[in-house]
Amino acid sequence: MGVRFPSPAPINMEFDTQQIRDSFHEAIDNSNAFILYLNSMGNIIACNKKIESLTGKKKDQVLGRYWLSVLYNNHGEQNLIKQHMFKAVMDDSIKYKRPNSFEGALVDSQEHEHLVSWDLTPVTEEPKGLMGMLLVGNDVTQLKDREESFKKIDNTLKNIFSNIKEYALYVTNLDGNITYYGMGSEIMFGWQKNEIVFKHISILHTLEDAASALQFIISQVNAKGEHETEIDLVKKDGQHFPVELTVSRFIDPDGKPAGYIFIAKDITERRKLEYQVFQAEKMAAIGQLAAGMAHEINNPLFVISGRMEMMLEGKRLAKKIKDNLNIMNAQTERIRKLVDRLLKFSRKTIPRLENLNINEVIEGVLPLLSYHKLPASSVEIDRVLAPNLSPVRGDLNQLQEVFINILVNAYQAMPQGGKIAIETRNSQDGFAEITIADTGHGISEDVLKNIFMPFFSTKKEGTGLGLSICYNIIKVHNGSIDIESKVNEGTTFIIKLPFA
Amino acid sequence: MSYKVLVVDDEAPVRSLFDDLLKKEKYIVKTADSGEEALEAIGKEDFDVVLMDIKLGGISGLEALKKIKDIKPATTVIMITGFGYDEDLINKSKELGCSGYIGKNMPISQIMSNFKLFTKHLK
Numbered sequence: 001m002g003v004r005f006p007s008p009a010p011i012n013m014e015f016d017t018q019q020i021r022d023s024f025h026e027a028i029d030n031s032n033a034f035i036l037y038l039n040s041m042g043n044i045i046a047c048n049k050k051i052e053s054l055t056g057k058k059k060d061q062v063l064g065r066y067w068l069s070v071l072y073n074n075h076g077e078q079n080l081i082k083q084h085m086f087k088a089v090m091d092d093s094i095k096y097k098r099p100n101s102f103e104g105a106l107v108d109s110q111e112h113e114h115l116v117s118w119d120l121t122p123v124t125e126e127p128k129g130l131m132g133m134l135l136v137g138n139d140v141t142q143l144k145d146r147e148e149s150f151k152k153i154d155n156t157l158k159n160i161f162s163n164i165k166e167y168a169l170y171v172t173n174l175d176g177n178i179t180y181y182g183m184g185s186e187i188m189f190g191w192q193k194n195e196i197v198f199k200h201i202s203i204l205h206t207l208e209d210a211a212s213a214l215q216f217i218i219s220q221v222n223a224k225g226e227h228e229t230e231i232d233l234v235k236k237d238g239q240h241f242p243v244e245l246t247v248s249r250f251i252d253p254d255g256k257p258a259g260y261i262f263i264a265k266d267i268t269e270r271r272k273l274e275y276q277v278f279q280a281e282k283m284a285a286i287g288q289l290a291a292g293m294a295h296e297i298n299n300p301l302f303v304i305s306g307r308m309e310m311m312l313e314g315k316r317l318a319k320k321i322k323d324n325l326n327i328m329n330a331q332t333e334r335i336r337k338l339v340d341r342l343l344k345f346s347r348k349t350i351p352r353l354e355n356l357n358i359n360e361v362i363e364g365v366l367p368l369l370s371y372h373k374l375p376a377s378s379v380e381i382d383r384v385l386a387p388n389l390s391p392v393r394g395d396l397n398q399l400q401e402v403f404i405n406i407l408v409n410a411y412q413a414m415p416q417g418g419k420i421a422i423e424t425r426n427s428q429d430g431f432a433e434i435t436i437a438d439t440g441h442g443i444s445e446d447v448l449k450n451i452f453m454p455f456f457s458t459k460k461e462g463t464g465l466g467l468s469i470c471y472n473i474i475k476v477h478n479g480s481i482d483i484e485s486k487v488n489e490g491t492t493f494i495i496k497l498p499f500a
Numbered sequence: 501m502s503y504k505v506l507v508v509d510d511e512a513p514v515r516s517l518f519d520d521l522l523k524k525e526k527y528i529v530k531t532a533d534s535g536e537e538a539l540e541a542i543g544k545e546d547f548d549v550v551l552m553d554i555k556l557g558g559i560s561g562l563e564a565l566k567k568i569k570d571i572k573p574a575t576t577v578i579m580i581t582g583f584g585y586d587e588d589l590i591n592k593s594k595e596l597g598c599s600g601y602i603g604k605n606m607p608i609s610q611i612m613s614n615f616k617l618f619t620k621h622l623k
Contacts, residue, residue, distance in 0.1 A: 298582045302604040303513040309608040310520065340605055 034116065034137035037123075038067050040094070040130050056109030067135070071106055086118075090133070093120045097130055103140070115141045166266045171250055173259040176201045176218070188266060190236035201262070204233050206240060221247050221260060233264060242267050279452070283471065286454055294343045301339065305332045341465045342454075351395030351476055355500045358392060358399075358424055358432050359385040365403045372408050377417040379410075384423040392432050392497040394477055399497075402470045402481075406436050406493050409466070412459070413440025413491060431479070431496040438492075443485040451483055503548035503622055504528045508538040508564070509580065510557045514604075518551060521612065535564030542568055542575070548622055551615070553580045554589055554601070562592055569597045578602060578618050 028035055029048045037046040044067055051059050055073060062070045067090075072083050082104045089102045100120045105113050116137040123132045168188040171180035177200055181193050189196075189204060196203065202210035213231060220227035226248040232240045243264040252258035308329050312322065366381065410420050418439035427433045443451065450456045452471040457464030474481040478498050485491040505527045507518040515531040522529045530547070532538040535556050542550070550568060554561040565577055579593050579601040590601060600618040602611045 295582060298604055299511050299514055303517050306517045306521070306608045306611075310524075336605060 032139070034118075034135065034139075036067060036135040036137075038133045038135065040132060042067050042090070042133075044070060045132065054106060054108050054114075090120060093122050093133065094130060097122045097124055113141070114139050115144050168262075168264045168266075170262050170264075171259055172201050172262070174257065176214075176260075179259060188235075188264065189233070195236075206232055206234055217245070217247055218260065221249055225249050230267065242271050280475070283452070283454075283468070283475075287472070290342045290454065294339045297335070297339050301332065301335060305329065305336065308332065341469075344465070344469060351398050351473075353393040353395060355391045356394045356396060356399065357389060358394075358434055358497065359389050361394075361396065361399050362403060362422060362424070362434070365400050365407065368400070368404060369407055369411070372404070372411075374408065374411045375415045377411075377415055379414055379417055380419045382419060382421045384421070386425045388426070389424050389432055390426050390499045392477075392479075393500045394497060395473075398473045399477070402473050402495070403436070405466045405470050410436065410438035410440060410491070413438050413442075418490075426499075427496065430499050432499065434493075434495045434497075436493045436495075437490060439490040442487040442489050443483070443491055444487055448483060448485055452481075502526045502528055503619070504530070504546070505549045505551055506538060506541060506547040507531045508533075508535065508550060508552035508556065508561075510534060510553065514553070521608065522551075522615075525612065535559035535561065535567075538564055539567055539571070542572055546572065547575055549619055550575055550577045551580060551602075552577060554593065555582065562589065562596060565593055565596050565598055573597075576619060576622065578615065580604065 031048055031050060033048075034050045034054070035048040036044055036051065039045050043064055044062055045064070047059055047062065049059055051062055051070070055062060055070060068083055068087060071086075086102055086104055089100045092098070093100045099122065102118045102120065103115065104118070105115050107113050117140045118135060118137045121134040121136070122130055123134055125131045167183065168185040169180075169183040170178055170185050173179050177198055178196055179198075181191075181197055186192055191203075202214060205214050209231060213229075217227050217229060217231075226246065228244070228246045231243060231245050233243050233245070234240055244267050245265075246263045248261050249257050250259040250261045308325055311317070312325050312329065317325075362383070362385065407420065414420075420439075421435075421437045423435045423437075425433050447458055452467050453464070454468040455464040456468075471481055474495060474497070480494075480496045482494045483491065484494070505522050507515050507522070507529060508531070509515045509518070510533050512533070515533065519529050519531055527549075530541060532541055535552075536558050538550065538552065541547075552561055552564060556564065559567075561579060565579070568575055568577055577598045579590070579598050581590065581601050581603045582605075593601070600614065602614045606614070
């Protein structure tokens with residue numbers, strides 16, 4: 001007996017129209033859009049379930065009711081203007097039998113506001129004319145929120161960019177002409193947008209760089225897509241300043257190279273700090289070397305000068321020998337003084353700190369100047385001392401030495417006479433700031449670079465230790481000493497000491 | 501009366517210079533090249549004055565000073581300092597009972613007058 005297989009179901013090629021209609025209705029009912037069908041009077045004759053989320057009522061309960069009063073049932077008063085606008089749009093659709101759209105807020109039964117974008121479609125049947133109106137509304141609240149937050153992010157970024165001072169962002173076309181000059185560029189370069197747009201990028205570079213370095217950068221970008229370098233750029237007033245420059249290719253929406261994006265970061269401050277660290281390290285190394293050498297010279301020098309002094313005490317010394325010994329003695333004395341200074345420079349004497357009023361220290365130093373060999377010229381001393389100057393922690397002797405050193409230097413810079421201006425003030429960042437400015441011959445840039453280096457001197461009789469000792473003293477006080485000078489105009493020392 | 505001085509320094513030329521200078525002034529001088537040797541000498545005989553470098557090889561000048569003051573508190577100890585004398589060391593040696601210090605950066609005449617000043621009480 002053979003097995004009977006069930007016969008296959010007959011294939012029905014026709015659609016079950018009833019079933020399709022049912023599922024279509026179900027889909028409409030469950031749609032996430034508001035779907036309403038109104039008669040020509042504006043009463044709801046059909047709608048999907050979505051309306052329940054708005055009204056909090058079963059959809060059957062809204063059937064037959066006027067559309068506007070259903071949609072604006074909650075907080076209708078507040079939405080009066082919107083209601084009128086919506087009605088006007090509806091009237092237009094009815095009158096001219098044309099579709100319209102409208103966007104407005106609705107409040108649901110849970111008091112939540114929804115932004116709904118409506119499409120109004122008149123349903124006409126010739127020759128009867130308008131039969132009804134189909135309303136389809138999409139809740140676009142979230143979309144709108146997202147748009148708002150995008151706008152907010154945009155604005156925040158714009159704010160951030162316009163407040164950035166260390167960065168400049170600018171764009172050129174492939175020929176190197178500036179096409180965009182934004183974010184910090186005006187602040188950094190001093191050029192206004194309208195002065196510089198369409199000008200060639202080389203205007204921001206030094207003459208030498210414009211010829212070679214810039215070409216190199218662009219060739220690197222063309223090869224690798226991006227190039228980063230440190231380079232000097234030029235401000236509108238001609239001043240050079242160091243930047244960290246990042247250049248990348250700018251691609252247009254079609255994927256073709258359209259230009260170059262430049263991002264420049266001003267690194268003047270970083271360079272300054274690097275230089276200071278370098279300088280401080282150099283001084284420390286020299287100090288160590290000096291101390292080591294001085295200690296080694298110490299004993300032999302002591303023995304030599306001691307023996308010579310003993311010989312000089314001999315009663316029956318031939319005059320010639322005595323003269324020679326005296327010369328040798330004077331010269332070893334010179335070495336002794338030099339070694340002494342050297343050790344003073346390198347010593348790590350912990351300052352004896354007390355609360356000091358720098359104004360008083362300065363007043364106390366001025367009479368001491370008369371003990372120093374000063375050029376016989378008429379020098380006028382101007383004092384502008386802040387009456388409320390905050391005290392600092394300092395070693396009186398050491399700080400006196402610093403001021404005497406600087407003042408003696410100032411005198412020596414003005415053999416024809418001049419003016420010394422001493423000023424004290426409280427700085428915003430917690431320092432007593434002292435400036436001592438003379439109207440002397442000034443210091444050239446080459447000399448200025450080495451001014452605090454030990455043994456560096458331009459004076460015939462200088463040991464080159466004075467200012468290096470000053471430098472060390474101010475450093476152990478956790479302060480700073482700077483010098484500005486212009487040849488034939490004068491020199492200004494700026495000393496900062498932290499408040500006590 | 502001439503009193504006995506022990507000179508302690510680890511460099512022979514320095515020892516011999518002090519030896520000559522002090523003998524010229526009629527002091528009785530002995531020398532030691534380290535703190536250890538100095539303590540040994542002090543253990544064997546009494547010295548009126550010990551003139552000792554603050555920086556020594558072996559035990560430091562400060563340690564030697566402390567031990568001398570332990571064994572023979574009546575001994576006058578004068579420390580010798582180099583050019584770059586360290587104020588910290590000087591303060592510590594004062595606390596430990598040294599009577600004074602003379603610096604190798606001083607002229608000989610001043611060294612001797614300082615020496616006499618610090619030993620004035622012995623007369």
